[in-house]
Amino acid sequence: MAEDRPQIYLITPPAFDAEEFAPRLAGVLDAHEVACIRLALASRDEFEIGRAADALREVAHARDVALVIETHLGLVERHGLDGVHFTDGPRQIRAARKELGQEAIVGSFCGASRHDGMSSGEAGADYVCFGPVGETSLGTGPRAERDLFEWWSEVIEVPVVAEGALTEALIADFAPVTDWFALGEEIWREDDPAAALGRYVKAMG
Known part of the structure; x- marks a missing residue:
């Protein structure tokens, strides 16, 4: 049964101190199997983002976990990251694939x-x-309903990720129809993020 469970995809907080956050991330990765991490800083400061990318890359790659960066395509190769995640649907996918090659991870958030x-x-x-x-x-878009994931899982081969305001009940409900769950503030707002993630993993059944 465990083999059929969705994989875990972690999203960083929108703001953090790299030196403080890196060991917190390491603790979570050491406690649970994680497929991918998304560096999702709200900052526009290239130095700050680069510093965070370097710190998290060391933690992630030491544990064979992929690290992608949100939006900043130009920082992927410079900081040795595994790919890029776009928040605006399909608009930049082809250009990113052309620039980064076939081996890089390119992901897309598509709302509902x-x-x-x-x-x-x-x-x-x-x-x-x-x-x-x-x-x-947060945001003004509609919720992504279960039937969207159900349809996608039956018809489309591209892996699908469920994210945004997840609860244990939602995870239990969506586990049969999604490939990954993306968790961010759901665990980082807790004093013990590894224990919090453990509760979500358990909810998958």
Whole structure:
């Protein structure tokens, strides 16, 4: 049964001190199997982002975990990262694939848009994220409902990721119809993020 479980995809907080966050991340990776990490800083400071990328790359690659960066395509090769994640659907996928090559990871967040998801897959995305799955006051987009994931899993071969305002109940409900769960603030806001992630993993059944 465990082999059929969705994989875990971690999203960093939007702001953190690299020296403080790196050991927290290491603790989570040592406690649980994680497929990928997304560096998702809100900062526009290239030095700050680069410093964080270098610190997290050391932690991730020492444990054979892939590290992708949100939006900043130009920093992928400079900092030895594994790929890029875009938040605007399919628009930049082809250009990123051309620049980074076939081995790099290129991912796409598509809100609740079936069309954007399909376009991203056709453009060469390695995975497509839909969300938010849960109730959130952030953003204005519609929730990504279970039937979207169910349809995708039956029809499309590109892996699908569920993210946004996840709860243990939602994880239990969506586990049969998604390939990965992307968890960020759900665990980082806790004093013990590794224990928090453990509860979500257990909820998969």
